[in-house]
Amino acid sequence: MPILLIDCNNFYVSCERLFDPSLRHKPMVVLSNNDGCVISRSNEAKRLGVKMGIPLFKCMPLINRYHIKLFSSNYALYGDLSHRVMQTLKQMENSVEVYSIDEAFIDIPSCDNITAYAKKIKLCVESNIGIPISIGIGLTKTMAKIATSIAKKDPSLNGIYNMIEADTDNILAKYPVADLWGIGKRYAIILKGINIITAQDLKSCDHERLRKKISINGVKTSLELRGIKCFDIDNSPDPQKSLTYSKSFGRKVQLLSDLEEAISTYTATASAKLRKKKIKACCVEVRLATSSYDKKHYQAKKFINLISPSSDTIILTSTALSGLREIYKPHFDFQKVGITLHDLIHEESYHQKSLIYDSVNENTALMRVMDSINHKWGDTTIQLASAGTRKSWLNKREFKSSSYTTKWNELPIARAS
Amino acid sequence: MKKADSSISAIYGFKSGDKIVRPLFSSGVSAGFPSPADDYIERHLDLNEFLITTPAATFFIRVSGESMTGSGIYHNDILIVDRSITPSSGKIVIAIVNGELTVKKLHKTHNTCLLIADNPSYEDIKINKETDLEIWGVVTSSIHIL
Numbered sequence: 001m002p003i004l005l006i007d008c009n010n011f012y013v014s015c016e017r018l019f020d021p022s023l024r025h026k027p028m029v030v031l032s033n034n035d036g037c038v039i040s041r042s043n044e045a046k047r048l049g050v051k052m053g054i055p056l057f058k059c060m061p062l063i064n065r066y067h068i069k070l071f072s073s074n075y076a077l078y079g080d081l082s083h084r085v086m087q088t089l090k091q092m093e094n095s096v097e098v099y100s101i102d103e104a105f106i107d108i109p110s111c112d113n114i115t116a117y118a119k120k121i122k123l124c125v126e127s128n129i130g131i132p133i134s135i136g137i138g139l140t141k142t143m144a145k146i147a148t149s150i151a152k153k154d155p156s157l158n159g160i161y162n163m164i165e166a167d168t169d170n171i172l173a174k175y176p177v178a179d180l181w182g183i184g185k186r187y188a189i190i191l192k193g194i195n196i197i198t199a200q201d202l203k204s205c206d207h208e209r210l211r212k213k214i215s216i217n218g219v220k221t222s223l224e225l226r227g228i229k230c231f232d233i234d235n236s237p238d239p240q241k242s243l244t245y246s247k248s249f250g251r252k253v254q255l256l257s258d259l260e261e262a263i264s265t266y267t268a269t270a271s272a273k274l275r276k277k278k279i280k281a282c283c284v285e286v287r288l289a290t291s292s293y294d295k296k297h298y299q300a301k302k303f304i305n306l307i308s309p310s311s312d313t314i315i316l317t318s319t320a321l322s323g324l325r326e327i328y329k330p331h332f333d334f335q336k337v338g339i340t341l342h343d344l345i346h347e348e349s350y351h352q353k354s355l356i357y358d359s360v361n362e363n364t365a366l367m368r369v370m371d372s373i374n375h376k377w378g379d380t381t382i383q384l385a386s387a388g389t390r391k392s393w394l395n396k397r398e399f400k401s402s403s404y405t406t407k408w409n410e411l412p413i414a415r416a417s
Numbered sequence: 418m419k420k421a422d423s424s425i426s427a428i429y430g431f432k433s434g435d436k437i438v439r440p441l442f443s444s445g446v447s448a449g450f451p452s453p454a455d456d457y458i459e460r461h462l463d464l465n466e467f468l469i470t471t472p473a474a475t476f477f478i479r480v481s482g483e484s485m486t487g488s489g490i491y492h493n494d495i496l497i498v499d500r501s502i503t504p505s506s507g508k509i510v511i512a513i514v515n516g517e518l519t520v521k522k523l524h525k526t527h528n529t530c531l532l533i534a535d536n537p538s539y540e541d542i543k544i545n546k547e548t549d550l551e552i553w554g555v556v557t558s559s560i561h562i563l
Contacts, residue, residue, distance in 0.1 A: 021551075022516030084473040091473070128474035128501045130553070405476065414511050414518040416490060417482030417539060 005144035011102035012040035028069040034395040072397035137162040142224035172200035246338020261388035271313040280309035281341035286323035300327035474501035487535025498554035509556040
């Protein structure tokens with residue numbers, strides 16, 4: 001039963017190009033939060049030498065010289081288009097594992113011409129959604145990943161590569177072990193020490209020796225290279241155990257009042273997400289940090305257990321604020337603050353921990369009204385006063401495109417003229 | 418003193434199970450003559466269900482301009498565009514012309530391809546090998562707020 005890996009090409013760039021076709025064939029990049037680093041590049045930008053992950057300020061000379069277009073990340077758009085791609089795949093096949101925002105594994109029951117079927121999937125996604133994809137076919141997830149990287153690099157393959165019918169040993173002999181899924185640079189250095197440099201070396205090496213050096217996952221990867229499935233398709237991901245909202249600031253922040261505004265804003269978003277998924281949190285964690293490059297460096301975190309599970313913005317915000325006040329220290333340049341809501345449980349499944357406190361402090365009706373107003377008029381229409389109005393610490397998104405598929409007043413425009 | 422007339426024999430936890438949907442009937446059960454409406458089950462009318470067949474491939478696009486008024490498409494209308502429908506002659510389409518999204522009617526013969534504007538004051542666009550034509554999607558409906 002072969003495994004297919006569906007991988008969207010230069011995903012964020014492709015999303016931007018869908019609604020602005022004038023961007024096609026142009027060098028362009030998408031930037032991370034706060035317009036910090038490059039996280040997606042068009043093929044034209046890659047050819048001009050823009051490296052993945054490079055901070056924006058470092059590649060400004062290249063940007064200016066070749067008029068490379070800049071885009072701030074537009075996650076509302078990317079998330080929506082990703083969801084559409086995954087829905088389209090799930091309609092074609094039962095066993096789909098959404099691996100990341102732009103990748104999915106599919107387990108295909110044996111079929112006569114798997115390459116022709118992959119072509120059909122590619123055509124369907126590209127015409128229905130408009131996002132170009134590459135498909136790698138292999139006996140295992142690890143091999144499907146190798147096949148996809150080959151499909152992407154060689155234009156003559158037209159975006160599909162079936163490794164099952166290929167000379168596997170020859171391919172693995174040329175494939176660096178550091179590029180393998182689950183290996184990475186750190187393990188590659190350790191493996192070099194025992195003379196394992198290519199994927200073929202890893203495939204044929206002694207497993208006891210491997211387990212001692214890089215753990216059982218290294219052995220599983222080696223078995224996968226031999227065609228033995230060790231990582232199964234996971235159609236039903238484990239229920240979410242925690243929810244984090246943490247962002248870097250647009251400028252360095254020293255004042256407690258600004259940090260309180262930020263934590264209140266983040267907690268409101270996180271609490272609304274909990275209510276939407278009908279889950280509650282049992283524990284609140286607040287984290288605070290300066291940049292690790294700062295000479296005067298400080299970071300701290302505080303965990304607070306709730307009396308009873310909650311998804312109430314008021315309760316979670318006041319808990320988060322009390323945690324923040326405990327760990328705050330003046331005269332530091334903070335770069336980031338964040339909240340994580342831990343031990344998430346479904347509303348219907350929890351047993352009351354305390355009959356006295358349960359639901360007494362929950363403002364369920366108020367939360368419902370808040371959610372309904374914010375849903376209709378926009379996320380921050382109604383907030384707690386502690387979230388502030390000026391929010392001078394907000395991160396930069398200077399180059400963001402419109403929310404083409406998620407806001408009525410930002411729809412793409414077609415000319416009738 | 419009031420005699421205790423009940424006692425708790427057991428406490429069971431609430432177990433949430435799968436929802437079982439049952440149709441709602443328009444009137445209660447009575448022993449007398451049944452209403453003719455009892456055979457009909459009530460349901461909500463859903464615009465999404467009515468207007469959209471393939472949600473993953475359906476997008477909303479706003480119109481700017483007056484060239485398609487002959488087809489009932491006006492400036493500022495919202496078009497429901499389905500990318501999964503195969504474009505064919507006579508359909509209203511979103512076409513990419515010179516890097517821009519445009520609304521036109523497609524007219525194909527075996528040797529020509531035209532993008533027609535309904536409004537006679539706008540010219541037709543003739544597509545040849547040099548013009549870069551791509552159909553972005555097929556317009557299925559137009560939402561016009563009065």
